[in-house]
Amino acid sequence: MPAPVARTAVVLGRSGTGRKIIAVVLIISFILGGLLFAPAWIVPLAIAGSVAGPAAPGPVHGAVTSGNWGYPLEGEWTVGRGSGWQPVDGCAYCPSDHKGFDMTSVAMPCGAIIHAASAGHVINAGPTPGWGNTVRIDHGGGIVTLYGHMQWDSLLVAVGQDVDIGTPLGAEGSTGKSTGCHLHYEIQRDGVAIDPEPFMAALGLPLQ
Ligand SMILES: [Zn+2]
Known part of the structure; x- marks a missing residue:
């Protein structure tokens, strides 16, 4: 953590309201981080879904x-x-x-x-x-x-x-x-x- 941020956290941490603010900020950061990196895990899931695809109906004897x-x-x-x-x-x-x-x-x-x-x-x-x-x-x-x-x-x-x-x-x-x-x-x-x-x-x- 950069020094100013750490000092702010220490000051805030001394009061109950400050600790709540820190908790809320951490939760928001976590959610924003998840959205920011979402494409990294959504893309492989989408590829897996399209590869699996729905099964074709009817008997298939392809090159059997x-x-x-x-x-x-x-x-x-x-x-x-x-x-x-x-x-x-x-x-x-x-x-x-x-x-x-x-x-x-x-x-x-x-x-x-x-x-x-x-x-x-x-x-x-x-x-x-x-x-x-x-x-x-x-x-x-x-x-x-x-x-x-x-x-x-x-x-x-x-x-x-x-x-x-x-x-x-x-x-x-x-x-x-x-x-x-x-x-x-x-x-x-x-x-x-x-x-x-x-x-x-x-x-x-x-x-x-
Ligand atoms: Zn015949």
Whole structure:
């Protein structure tokens, strides 16, 4: 404390009223000091709040992988219009032998990038009856994945190419026997389509 201030405090401290004045001055100084340095602690709190943010609604499958496998679509997606492993009543355009899993990107139903679900070797890439612009990947062990209805001229891989998990294959579209943009994701074992839902669920990647 500077000497004049100290002398004043000593003089004031000799009377009860003086002590009250000192107490009030100290309290006001403390409050003013807190306000003066407020930005120093408000800023980190504000940053922490904005980083945490509110949780996004709905299921998010963004770049989700489990071991050597992942979802073929990034971000949030919905199950396509009623097409799963079993034929669906009331779906006029669905073939009765639908053997894939239809999924649609929420953010970009037409144009979302489709990714290889696992590493493998491209055995088909191009127009295929029914499935439109299609890629098939051989993962070894008799397992093949098929990605149908991709946009024309969107394929990013070619036959004979080795791909990794997540390698971009093309863009979600509506080519072939399709009435709206979606991905027809099919899994074949030894040349025969199998139900993709239990297959993916067993890998920790439920299709739901
Ligand atoms: Zn389909």
